[in-house]
Amino acid sequence: MIDGKVMVTGGGGYIGSHAVLALLDAGYRVVVVDNLVTGFAWAVDPRATLVEMAVEDPSIRDVMAEHRVRAVMHFAGSVVVPESVVDPLKYYRNNTAATRTLIESAVAAGVPHFIFSSTAATYGTPDKVPVAEGDPTRPINPYGMSKLMTEAMLRDVAAAHPLNYACLRYFNVAGADPQGRSGQSTVGATHLIKIAVEAATGKRAAVSVFGTDFPTRDGTGVRDYIHVSDLAEAHVAALKLLVERPGDSHILNAGYGRGFSVLEVLDAVDRVTNLSIERRLEGRRAGDPAELVADNSAILRTLDWTPRRDDLDGIVRDALAWERALAERGR
Template identity: 70%
Template sequence: MTDKPFAVMVTGGAGYIGSHAVLALADAGWPVVVLDNLVTGFRWAVDPRATLVEGDVGDEALVGRAIGEHGIGAIMHFAGSVVVPESVKNPLKYYGNNTANSRALIAAAVAGGVRHFIFSSTAATYGVPDESPVTEATPQVPINPYGMSKLMTEIMLKDVAAAHPLNYCALRYFNVAGADPQGRSGQSTAGATHLIKVANEAATGKRGHVAIFGTDYATPDGTGVRDYIHVTDLAAAHLLALDALIADPAASHVYNCGYGRGFSVLEVLDAVERASGVTIERRMEPRRAGDPDALIAANDAIVRAFGWRPAHDDLDTIVAHALAWERHLGRRNAG
């Protein structure tokens, strides 16, 4: 038996970040229901302590039934499409999967009496910010459909919270990386575009080189600088957000999730080489449109509000956990 007041629905709980949130919730004793259509997620990635409902977040009737049958009191919403270049080529997919489906999910939540909603937002809502580090008050001017689709969901949540008895927390992620320290989950999606994942694929022989997009940025070594956050620390932030929403049902929150410092592309590649003992072939490519020199989170707001204390704020640790998972995937796929 659990002492928790309700169950938590995790959309996209068979995916990368969602599966880590499921682990954190289950470790903390929460009953968890995963809603995932398994298009990009994996059935095996769902913790056995959770109940899996296979389906789409845009299916209001299905979501409504699941809310009623499982006593859902809060939703953590991770389901969506996340590849920025794809969003430029296929914007309607992103406005469908990210914005329209979120609207359907929020509607089902309101109809089902769900009181708390935690949303997986992104630093992409800021576009190319004029300041660094980026604060929650930095203007949100997305430069691609991915960022805009997430911003539109933030706006919906703000409006819905003003009109209905639902409070929310939107967490704007910076560059999420790493894997569960216990080796229970990690980034498994084929064709991933995230640097640490790509570099570890190169270190384990799954790809021949790593492309470096631009070496003329206004940074110490000329390559882009990003704020990398360990996925387990990010999952912990979601649990703190849930506690805060329950503690004050009248308050909603928006916070950046990052460490407040960044590493360049070359620094990340050096870290992967240190961890793996493998020299990675580096190929210089032209800059990509819209890539800022540096994108670093100001995280003092979430630290102050939630008492969030990252446990894995170390690039070598993030890379080591990601590499261990990459090797595990290699063994799994070989077997």
């Protein structure tokens, strides 16, 4: 535990709101900073303090001082790969430049621990699958590059200042809090399982399958899907490690170590819903690699963390329950 609060940026968003829940459930005190452009105030657990602010606002260091922040978990940013290809400057502004200012504020406020929401997109098209942390990082889209640049900034800052960090490279995050407290709520989200359960609840007419000619077992893209609550608990475990070992920093893959194709995921949604969702076969999207699966041996070895929800049908069930709850709320 830390003598102060954890600041969660983007805590009104999908992954951030689950991290807030995991921190609070573990006994931490939390202050959320979110400009609510894509996040939601109602998604922030009332046990946390919400400050509506952009992370690049230099006055965020005053918030850090006021709340005696001892760790930052940084989730705020832009996350849509195809959008990053057509609007790269947005991603270098929101993900790289804004994070640079946030890190500067953390250093000025004397915050000793920083956990960063990175991505498997830093690998680009890997030479082998599963991909390990030491494998080459060659992003094929601005989203991945914007995150890799932040990893480099943290490495350099940690060498110059009393700050240690953990970068968790997420694979495909899916599902929702099993207790129904949070889930993926963004309108127009691009996550496959979110789109599929929207189709299952009548919000969409069909699901587009982008690319059927990849060199994979059925021609569609293969991804490693991790339950958002497992991922949130990994962040808490990473914070614990940073506090226990203040001289060490870590870059870790966050995935389950096995992949499912787009068609296999849609089959799982059909199984769970007992429906047959319409599939529209389309061309590949820019910036999409054929296969991304984690070698997760390092995170299992390094953190006091064991995935508890490694079940594709279970991930779909939790996502579906949340989607139905959103419909009942009129969202």
